[in-house]
Amino acid sequence: MFESLSDKILGSVKKLRGQATISESNIEEAIKEIRMSLLEADVNFKVVKNFIDRVKAKAIGAEVIKNVNPGQMFTKIVHDELVQTLGGDKVDVNVRENPSVIMMVGLQGAGKTTSTAKLGLYLRQKLGKKVGFVPADIYRPAAIEQLQILAKQNGFSCFSSTTEMKPEDILTQALAWAKKEMIDVLLLDTAGRLQIDDELMKELEDLKQVITPTEILLVADAMLGQQAVSVAETFHQRLGLTGLVLTKVDGDARGGAALSIREMTGIPIKFMGVGEKVSALEVFHPDRLAGRILDMGDVLSLVEKAQEVMDHQEVEKSAKRMMNNEFTLTDFLSQIQQLKKMGGLESMLKFLPGMGEISKQMKNMTPPDSEMKKIEAIINSMTIQEREDHRVLNGSRRQRIADGSGTRVQDVNKLIKQFEEAKKMMSGMMKMGLGKAMRGGKSPMKFPF
Structure with a gap:
């Protein structure tokens, strides 16, 4: 963005x-x-x-x-x-009460339902909370079903709301259900509108009267730019927002919402939605985001991301082989699959200081997901000797590999070139200390003064 x-x-x-x-x-x-x-x-x-x-x-x-x-x-x-x-400092989500009730509010299409599932996963994985979902959008077709499906797919409890129920009754019954199920945090997915109207606000105010929520989070679309500021101001005046979840940050929005909304409204941004997957939610760190904007890196976020998604034993093994200049095509395939979990090498480089320009150059070097099957087929068509030492790959060997993998010799040549470039790049990254960071070591970036 x-x-x-x-x-x-x-x-x-x-x-x-x-x-x-x-x-x-x-x-x-x-x-x-x-x-x-x-x-x-x-x-x-x-x-x-x-x-x-x-x-x-x-x-x-x-x-x-x-x-x-x-x-x-x-x-x-x-x-x-x-x-x-x-905003200065990170502002944590408040889930100290038991059960805590978090109201998710916002306009239709901002991503409330998906953000509800994302926040639930964060609360369970990071804070160890037992989370329950409460679908209270009785107007949008299939809204209740959407949240129920997300709950089932990700192992969450979900209150059995129906479109015939009133939102206030849903919340009242859900509170009793939460106590019975010993749920720590209730995430309430409320109704939205295409635009703000008094009927919507009155309904949300009534829900707030049923129980005082510990958090009222506005889910705001970053693509709206300055319009997101006026939306936040209106919701804040009527409900008293405690925080914001900024969605579609991975899109082509220009950044105006994030840079305007805190100073104009005083409401802290607590989370950013950075993708479509349920795991694609980041805690909002003002200092880290400022570092990314100025190409100063965000190694702390990279470390956290790596620790979440990567196989640490495999990383340790590959790191040692890279340090000893023993990195092979078998390791290359394994590393590509690991990097894919983190969004690709290009995405990862953006977290490193001074690597913004290099990350742009990586677009043509990093194989897209559609190429993964081809790469795997090519490497699997090689002998163990060829995987361990690609320098033995002469013309006849490359033709045999191409025939065996159903590809062309040009594809084999392209893979070898990518491997050599990636090996050189990864070796440089190891020297910068990324290997230590990905294995859990601390390598926070500081100013040289």
């Missing part, structure tokens, strides 16, 4: 490299370009003005530390102000 904004801000900062000092004259162009970049990203103009004023005031008064060039110093100032604009 922030790729375009990141490119433009970084382009502005690069122009300060080589300058001896930070001055009003040499930051003026960078400030102007950053202002334009934020406005083009659909950030609220008041937020842009406040942000630019703070950056300018700090930059002009900043003393350049020894061994730190003005570009680095200016980057730190922009980073700090981005963190402030995004």
